[in-house]
Amino acid sequence: MSAPQASLPGWIDYGVIPLTNLLLAFLVAGCLVLLIGENPIEAVQLMLDGSLGFGEGIGFTLFYATSFILTGLAVAVAFHGGLFNIGGEGQAYVAGLGAALVALNFDTQLHWLMVMLMAMVASAAFGAVWALVPAWLQAKRGSHVVITTIMFNFIASSLMVYLLVNVLSPEGSMAPETRTFEVNGRIPKLDSFMQWFGVDIGSAPLNASFFVALLACVFVYLLIWKTRLGYEIRAFGANPTAAAYAGINPVRITLIAMMLSGGLAGLMALNPVMGDQARLNVEFVGGAGFVGIAVALMGRAHPVGIVLASVLFGMLYQGGAELAFEKPNITRDLVIAIQGLVILFVGALEHLTRPWVARAYSHWAGGR
Amino acid sequence: MDAFNTLVLVLDSTLRLSAPLLLACLAGLYSERAGVFDIGLEGKMLAAAFAAAATAAVTQSAWLGLLAGIGASVALALVHGFACITHRGNQIVSGVAINFVALGMTALLGQAWFSRGGRTPALDSESRFGSLTLPGADALADVPVIGGIYSELLSGHNGLVYAAFLAVPLTAWVLMKTRFGLRLRATGENPAAVDTAGISVAAVRYKAVICCGLLCGLAGAYLSIAQTAGFVQNMTAGKGFIALAALVFAKWRPVQAMFACLLFGALDAVAIRMQGVELAGFAVPVTFIQALPYILTVILLAGFVGRAVPPKAGGVPYVKER
Numbered sequence: 001m002s003a004p005q006a007s008l009p010g011w012i013d014y015g016v017i018p019l020t021n022l023l024l025a026f027l028v029a030g031c032l033v034l035l036i037g038e039n040p041i042e043a044v045q046l047m048l049d050g051s052l053g054f055g056e057g058i059g060f061t062l063f064y065a066t067s068f069i070l071t072g073l074a075v076a077v078a079f080h081g082g083l084f085n086i087g088g089e090g091q092a093y094v095a096g097l098g099a100a101l102v103a104l105n106f107d108t109q110l111h112w113l114m115v116m117l118m119a120m121v122a123s124a125a126f127g128a129v130w131a132l133v134p135a136w137l138q139a140k141r142g143s144h145v146v147i148t149t150i151m152f153n154f155i156a157s158s159l160m161v162y163l164l165v166n167v168l169s170p171e172g173s174m175a176p177e178t179r180t181f182e183v184n185g186r187i188p189k190l191d192s193f194m195q196w197f198g199v200d201i202g203s204a205p206l207n208a209s210f211f212v213a214l215l216a217c218v219f220v221y222l223l224i225w226k227t228r229l230g231y232e233i234r235a236f237g238a239n240p241t242a243a244a245y246a247g248i249n250p251v252r253i254t255l256i257a258m259m260l261s262g263g264l265a266g267l268m269a270l271n272p273v274m275g276d277q278a279r280l281n282v283e284f285v286g287g288a289g290f291v292g293i294a295v296a297l298m299g300r301a302h303p304v305g306i307v308l309a310s311v312l313f314g315m316l317y318q319g320g321a322e323l324a325f326e327k328p329n330i331t332r333d334l335v336i337a338i339q340g341l342v343i344l345f346v347g348a349l350e351h352l353t354r355p356w357v358a359r360a361y362s363h364w365a366g367g368r
Numbered sequence: 369m370d371a372f373n374t375l376v377l378v379l380d381s382t383l384r385l386s387a388p389l390l391l392a393c394l395a396g397l398y399s400e401r402a403g404v405f406d407i408g409l410e411g412k413m414l415a416a417a418f419a420a421a422a423t424a425a426v427t428q429s430a431w432l433g434l435l436a437g438i439g440a441s442v443a444l445a446l447v448h449g450f451a452c453i454t455h456r457g458n459q460i461v462s463g464v465a466i467n468f469v470a471l472g473m474t475a476l477l478g479q480a481w482f483s484r485g486g487r488t489p490a491l492d493s494e495s496r497f498g499s500l501t502l503p504g505a506d507a508l509a510d511v512p513v514i515g516g517i518y519s520e521l522l523s524g525h526n527g528l529v530y531a532a533f534l535a536v537p538l539t540a541w542v543l544m545k546t547r548f549g550l551r552l553r554a555t556g557e558n559p560a561a562v563d564t565a566g567i568s569v570a571a572v573r574y575k576a577v578i579c580c581g582l583l584c585g586l587a588g589a590y591l592s593i594a595q596t597a598g599f600v601q602n603m604t605a606g607k608g609f610i611a612l613a614a615l616v617f618a619k620w621r622p623v624q625a626m627f628a629c630l631l632f633g634a635l636d637a638v639a640i641r642m643q644g645v646e647l648a649g650f651a652v653p654v655t656f657i658q659a660l661p662y663i664l665t666v667i668l669l670a671g672f673v674g675r676a677v678p679p680k681a682g683g684v685p686y687v688k689e690r
Binding site for chain 1: 462464465471476477665683
């Protein structure tokens with residue numbers, strides 16, 4: 001532990017170590033399943049069958065993955081700038097308001113594609129604004145962005161409940177939700193698209209925002225590694241003092257990185273609000289903002305890693321639901337515990353297995 | 369007289385509601401003053417609430433329940449310490465992880481062990497902490513004003529409520545007047561200096577984290593086996609984060625922490641009473657009052673009301689120079 005950390009080849013740093021840590025997390029989760037008297041192997045089997053074994057399962061898995069990709073990218077962009085945005089949940093929640101306002105106002109007048117594009121802009125803008133205040137407080141007032149984004153999650157939740165109950169719910173309705181959007185205010189399902197691949201997704205809500213998520217991955221990759229702004233963000237994240245000496249304006253970078261992060265988290269709102277429910281309701285984010293943290297850590301803040309991690313978490317969410325259906329003893333809360341374990345082992349304890357892996361590697365490389 | 373009675377009632381529930389906040393807030397204070405940020409207060413409270421209620425339900429003993437609650441919370445605190453102190457992991461990431469592990473595990477185990485939708489069985493009066501009557505409270509009950517204040521407001525609370533408020537002077541004394549407190553504060557401000565003096569930074573931080581687990585355990589146990597009679601899924605409902613806000617609001621000082629928790633507890637008490645009440649023909653949105661602790665903390669952080677400066681070495685793992 002005390003020896004200076006040897007540098008290892010990239011495939012170990014980005015492949016073997018995260019996978020070892022992931023394995024540890026799942027081992028502990030397996031012990032948890034044993035603790036409640038069920039068979040972990042059987043549980044894994046059920047989860048795999050439930051998430052990948054049939055078309056509808058795949059549809060749900062990718063539906064969840066869509067949300068997680070976007071919130072994961074949000075956390076990752078902030079990470080690159082040395083900022084920890086825990087506020088994805090609140091930013092996505094407020095962004096739902098932007099998407100819903102567009103859908104409610106234009107769903108009878110415009111083509112769905114127009115409505116969707118406008119909703120993308122609106123949700124990204126609402127999410128970005130909700131991230132702007134914590135960013136400004138960090139850049140100008142030196143208050144920690146972690147604390148303020150936590151506070152803003154709660155403020156967002158109160159604000160949205162108030163708006164949904166008192167302002168947005170239609171006359172005479174007690175339910176805290178908006179009216180249902182007309183067809184043009186919804187994002188089309190991908191059932192016919194998936195038919196090309198011979199997959200029948202049935203009633204699964206996988207929709208065209210899946211492509212928005214994939215495009216966002218390309219956008220983030222180009223932005224972070226191929227543009228000047230991306231370079232500035234990474235430089236600032238790696239060493240703020242050096243970056244400031246190099247003429248990078250810390251206030252500007254903090255604001256831009258956080259607004260990009262909030263905007264990406266905001267895009268996530270399209271998926272449940274316009275792609276699935278066709279209305280804005282309470283708790284539609286459903287923890288996806290926090291899953292983004294796990295996904296970004298697991299994917300090492302790289303878009304490819306994030307897509308893989310998101311699909312894995314999509315499988316956990318969908319498989320967990322099926323598992324809970326088959327085994328009432330194992331509720332979906334298992335997935336939340338697994339999420340925590342993944343964050344713990346892949347994130348906080350990322351250095352735990354490094355010395356072992358390094359030793360094993362030097363043994364292997366030396367003996368070659 | 370009516371207004372006075374209402375006031376006493378509101379203040380009475382303020383004390384009840386701020387006690388768990390105060391315990392959790394002081395817990396965070398120990399940890400953060402030693403340089404270990406802890407956003408896992410919520411998770412530790414939740415785990416303690418579950419362990420306490422489950423143990424009390426099985427053993428019929430409130431004291432064993434309390435012990436189990438503290439045990440669960442300290443165990444999570446040690447996980448946090450292992451990740452952040454021993455392995456120099458990111459303290460925020462570790463805190464987030466602990467919150468989710470606790471949220472998932474308590475609901476999962478609750479359903480698996482008791483099959484009541486994640487609840488634990490309702491506790492009878494034997495297996496939970498009842499209210500204490502202060503000496504002479506009954507005799508004074510009929511005296512106007514004093515009776516109201518002493519017998520209604522101050523007497524008749526749970527032992528843990530008194531413990532929470534006694535923990536304030538105790539914490540202030542430990543932090544400011546003892547050798548341990550000095551070392552703890554120094555570790556949070558300048559760990560290299562502590563190391564130079566031949567004191568182990570890791571040991572001090574571990575002790576601080578254990579203190580944090582202990583107090584979070586009390587806070588969680590209070591929720592499930594004192595204030596109510598059983599565990600309900602996610603019963604902390606953000607109290608750990610309000611406690612964190614209070615800690616920032618109090619600028620990491622014990623006595624101010626008490627006032628911040630009383631303020632946030634009072635907001636909660638008022639919000640409950642305001643449900644459906646109209647003030648001058650205008651319905652006060654309860655959601656707004658519930659969001660006030662967070663809004664106030666953000667305003668404070670913005671530097672408009674004084675300035676909150678966290679411990680200097682907070683959030684930074686200590687690496688010994690060689």
